[in-house]
Amino acid sequence: MDQHFARTEMLPPMTPPITERGAVKWLRENLFSTPFNIALTLFGIAVIYLLVRASLPWWLNSVWNASSLSECRQIVEAAAGTGATGACWAMIREWWGAFIFGFYPPDQWWRPILAFGFLMAALAPVLFSGQTRNLTIVLVVVAVFLALTLWLAGTPGIAFGLAALVVIGMLALAQVQPGKLIWFTLIYPALCFWLLWGGSVWSPIVAMAGFGVLYVVFRQASPFIGLAPAAGAGVLAAVLWWLYLDKALVDVLHGVVPLALQSINSDQFGGFLLAIVIGITGISFSLPIGILLALGRQSDMLIVKTLSVGFIEFIRGVPLITLLFTASLLLQYFLPPGTNFDIILRVIILVTFFAAAYLAEVIRGGLAALPRGQYEAADALGLDYWRAQRLIILPQALKISIPSIVSTFIGLFKDTTLVAFVGLMDPLKGVTQIVRADINWKGIYWEPYIFVGTIFFLICFGMSRYSMYLEKKLKTDHR
């Protein structure tokens, strides 16, 4: 009678009780775990409900086709009854050109578009140095973007062909020698300047040649008179080149090969074109200046240190608005009468200084966070000052500072809207005010802000995501 019962097949597992699985479990754990949480949840839901109830009809009643605000209102009332309100996006339809390009002539819009596409292509080698896969992705995206937008903007065939050639050439180079792409980044500033402002093709080329002069003089002189004096001589030669030879040479070359784009005045720049020109130039120049200032502040040399500290503290102690007013009004007093120093250039210079001062402090924080041993290790290896900084100190310090650096960049980009106070057409206030001065759209309030805010958000969010990617990529610790 020795009977055994042995289960030969397993029962299927029971599903957990309803309160312990799926959405219900998540809700219980996250939203309704304690009486206090329940109260908070209900309060939150009520707030969201009220917000949606107040604004949803406005969004749903959006009007896309109308020629004036009053026509918008009529359409909304006809569709949703009297007293109903609705968004009037028709304004964007009519004015989007001004929001994006300011008053840049529409038949020349392909130039800022091309400059923007090339900007992405020029940034890629810096952001993803040497990674063929990422570079290829970026360049393909750029190619598609350019093909589409340039076609829409009615680009002249020859410009389209040249642009295609450049992008295809870069794609090919990315496959074989991705490191070499950095050369495109180096010539990009001159290319961008020429595309945006136009004029003779020779002025950016001759101006860039000044850097060549600097380099050649430096190389030739350094074996005889030492590094620092050679650098000084190089700078002097380049300045002489820019001051005295530049203009004459441009005239001569332009006489021989008259290649030129239509000149565009700075007062035709506006909207996001202006914001991006100021923002990107400020960002790219403030980082190197900021690094130098941070190093200068830590230096043992009295004059360098004093100058750096003085510059940083002065610029940080003064509101950006003050600097902008200085750029727009006071500089004119100090320059000789009749000098026409471009207002956008003046604003860019002071915005760059402003960002550089903040970056210097951010980077100094990174430098201070490095253990003293790193500096001593660099010295022990027998590296000189610049090599130690370049190979050991800065890579670590900059990595630590990435989140703050990107924060500063985002702040700088958003601060470009402040140029409205010196009469430039920034997208948020400048263009919006012009739209509102149009009797057809006077009284429009939220729509331009929402439109401009959305674009700003997309750009800043992109920067923020990139910084997170970079942090993850460069993470070497084991925390």
Place this chain on the structure above:
Amino acid sequence: MKKSVFFGALAATTMVAGLAGATTLDDVKARGELICGSNTGLTGFGAPDASGNWTGFDVDLCRAIAAAVLGDAKKVKFVPTTGETRFTALQSGEVDLLVRNSTWTFSRDTELALDFVAVNYYDGQGFMVRKDLGVSSAKELDGATVCIQTGTTTELNLADFFKQNNITYQPVTVADDSEGQRQYLAGACDAYTTDASGLAASRATLPDAENHVILPEIISKEPLGPVVRHGDNNWGDVVRWTYYALLIAEEKGITSANIEEVLASTTDEEVKRLLGASGDMGVKIGLDNAAFKNAIAAVGNYGEIFARNIGEGTSINLARGLNALWTQGGLQYAPPLR
């Protein structure tokens, strides 16, 4: 429309003597372009359209001056100036003149070393209220909340007015006109106050304009006009007399359409002098003899400019009022051209 004078004062005190080597007139001629300080966008008075062409009442005066000086009304560059930067921009030589609805006041004329050469629009501060408030005079606004642009002298005018009439009010400060209109519409204030021309433009664009009234009281004098730098009297004369030429043209019935006809048939000596057919009025101030004729032909006479940009029939629908010619009961009066 009067913002802080701080920057202007700063500019005036730091102005270097002999800053402008040549006269403004010579500079403009050499440059081949008039640089006109204008608004950052004010309905009817000066704003660019979607393709960047500037239009407006103030803008047309700039064009007239360009036509007089350079013979081409298109040779103008408009530099938008904000309330804070306008006077300094003029002082520092960034702009040749300012035609930007700026009020002529004692301190601006003297301390800021500016010259207001004429008044092209007589404005004044008014009130707009909802009809159902049942108010027919600003003096009945006791205890009302009033939307007011901060940092302007409209704020001071308002305080003065309520104090004089021994009534109280509660200010709701707003940053600019669009916000003021928004707050007023949302019911944040009973009355909205700003310059009467601005009120009319705002009222015209309200969704229910018929439910709002502009009260009859005008509580301040706001003479708006073109401004030039102190000390360059010839340039001031050019601006002043180009403006007066437009007034005389209206007085004499000369329009941009009939100007050639009038020139051929007129027997009026003043008209002949105005159009450069006799005398040398233009040459005397360093211009061409046909300067005033060019200006009138380019933009029309004062009445035409008014009617085209802000007058009755436009959406802003302003009556001539104080800005009618003196012969029609207004204040616009040009000295004799002889």
